[in-house]
Structures are given as C-alpha cells and as structure tokens.
Amino acid sequence: MAQRVMITAAAAGIGRAIALGFAATGAKVHVCDVSEDALSAFRAENPGIAASHVDLRSEGAINGWFDTALTDLGGLDVLVNNAGIKGPTALVDDINYADWRECIEVCLDSHFLCAKRAAPVMKKQKSGSIINLSSTAGQFGYGARSPYAAAKWAVIGLTKSLAIELGPYDVTCNAICPGTVRGPRMARVMEAEAKQRGVSFEKVEAEYISGQSIKRFIEADEIAGLCVFLASPAARTISGQELAIDGHTETFHLG
Structure with missing residues (x-):
C-alpha cells in the first residue's frame, strides 16, 4: 500500500x-504552507499532490488541516515537521519578545501540535514515522540567532521523548539536522548576518563553508532522500536519532 504522508x-x-x-516513490502526499503565492505555484506544478493553506502558529488551523488530510489520505504513515523560520538576527539584548515567541511558535510549537495529532493515529495502527527538521543550530550555540537555536535544540529533545513514548507501538521518531542548504532561505540568513555584523555577504558565505569537511552547500534533494529512507522499512529500528546532513561540521560558524 502506498505510504500516506503529511508535510508542513x-x-x-x-x-x-x-x-x-x-x-x-508512489506515496500519497498532503502538504501545507502559509504562503498563498507558493501554494499557487506548487499546485500548478504538482496537481497530484494535495496542498492546503495553514498558519502553523494556530492550533485550530493545524487541527483543521489534520481533519482534512487524514480524510483525504485515508490515514497517516509519515509526518514530516519541516516548518521553520529564521527568526531575528540580533544580539539577545536587542531581540523583542514578540519575535522570540513567533520563532518558537513556528519552529517548535508546530512540531508539538502536529505530533500530538499524529501520535494517536500511528499508535492505533502500530506503525508510522515522525521526522522533525531540526538544524545544525540544534547541536551548537548560534550567536545572534538565539531564538532559532533554542527552538532547534528543543526539537531534538521533543524527538527523543517521542521516540521513547512511541517506540512500544513500533513508531519511529527522528530529527534531521541540515547544515548550510543551498537556496533563497539560506541566502536570506547570510544576508541578515552580513548586515548585522557589517561585513560582506561573501565573507559570511565563505565562513559557513570553511567549517565543513565537505566544503559545499547541501542540496534540498539530499535532505529529501534522508527523509524517504527514515520512513522506509530499511530504517524501522532507527529512532530517537539526531542525524546531521551538513558535510560534517568541524567548527560551527561563529560569526
């Protein structure tokens, strides 16, 4: 039977x-996003994948999405909690509480709320996989990005706790920790840091790559491949792990 997959x-x-x-792989997939523009483009390019508008800061919106997606898919085998925002790029004494809270809500609270809905479904069928997107920032401190780092560390703690709770039901839970991923989001992160530090974008970019053993950006497809593997029969006893996909970080970017 085709896997039934939800991705935030x-x-x-x-x-x-x-x-x-x-x-x-032939899976039935239902995604959500907060950007109407991105959803419109996604639907046009991928008519076979269901896509819903959801603000993941809202518990009610998340519950509504699960009600729709579980009916659409006929169940749930894989949940990928991918949602995250970069949060403020500033020293802790310059961060306002509203920006801190928004980062925690999207990067951590949404993972909890989605797992809360997925867990009883997977426990009942005694199978399933939850994959949470953390970050290399969840394994190291991150100067001028404290809300983001705090949320990503907490995602790993949530993951390990879920693995303990759900393991007796043959449900796995793992965290993926991407490093510097090629794309516009990482570019915005580096642009914000360059501005905050008063240095060039090129200097910041070089610093990120220099701390890796494999000195190149990570491709989004590589992260996708790891998700597919973790949800496959080959990974049925891999659980409670934080798996970095970062070219091996030797020295974390300190900025």
Whole structure:
C-alpha cells in the first residue's frame, strides 16, 4: 500500500523537495504552507499532490488541516515537521519578545501540535514515522540567532521523548539536522548576518563553508532522500536519532 504522508511548510524549498521525493516513490502526499503565492505555484506544478493553506502558529488551523488530510489520505504513515523560520538576527539584548515567541511558535510549537495529532493515529495502527527538521543550530550555540537555536535544540529533545513514548507501538521518531542548504532561505540568513555584523555577504558565505569537511552547500534533494529512507522499512529500528546532513561540521560558524 502506498505510504500516506503529511508535510508542513512544503510549497517551496526543503519542504517541496521532500514532498516530491515521497511522491516519486508512489506515496500519497498532503502538504501545507502559509504562503498563498507558493501554494499557487506548487499546485500548478504538482496537481497530484494535495496542498492546503495553514498558519502553523494556530492550533485550530493545524487541527483543521489534520481533519482534512487524514480524510483525504485515508490515514497517516509519515509526518514530516519541516516548518521553520529564521527568526531575528540580533544580539539577545536587542531581540523583542514578540519575535522570540513567533520563532518558537513556528519552529517548535508546530512540531508539538502536529505530533500530538499524529501520535494517536500511528499508535492505533502500530506503525508510522515522525521526522522533525531540526538544524545544525540544534547541536551548537548560534550567536545572534538565539531564538532559532533554542527552538532547534528543543526539537531534538521533543524527538527523543517521542521516540521513547512511541517506540512500544513500533513508531519511529527522528530529527534531521541540515547544515548550510543551498537556496533563497539560506541566502536570506547570510544576508541578515552580513548586515548585522557589517561585513560582506561573501565573507559570511565563505565562513559557513570553511567549517565543513565537505566544503559545499547541501542540496534540498539530499535532505529529501534522508527523509524517504527514515520512513522506509530499511530504517524501522532507527529512532530517537539526531542525524546531521551538513558535510560534517568541524567548527560551527561563529560569526
């Protein structure tokens, strides 16, 4: 039977690559996103994949999406919590609380709320896979990005706790920690840092890559491939892990 997959924030970027990766295996996929423009483009390019507008800061919106998607898919085998925003790029004493909260809501709270809905479905059928997108920032501190780093560290703690709770039901839960992923989102991160530090974009870009053993950007398709593997029969006993896909970070970017 084809896998039934739900993916958050998947109309563009890494999420889109993950959706296409699962669809290529024959899976039934339902994605959500907050951007109407991105959703319109996604639907036009991928008419076979269901796509819903959802603001993941709202528990009610998440519950509505699950009600629709579970009916559409006829169940759920894989949940990929991909949603995240970069949050403010500033020193802690310059960050306002509203910006802190928004980053936590999207990067952490949405993972919890989606897992809360997925867990009883997967426990009942005694199978399933939850994949949470953390970050290399969830394995190291991150100067001038404290809300983002705090959320991504917490995602790993949530993942390991879910693995303990769901393991007896043969449900796996793992965290993927991407490094510097090629694309407009990473470009915006580096642009914001360059502005905050008063240095060139090229200097920041070079610093990120220099700390890796494999000195190139990660491709979104590589993250998608890892998600597909973690949800496959070959990975049925891999759970509670934080898996970096970052070219091996030797020294984390300090900025």
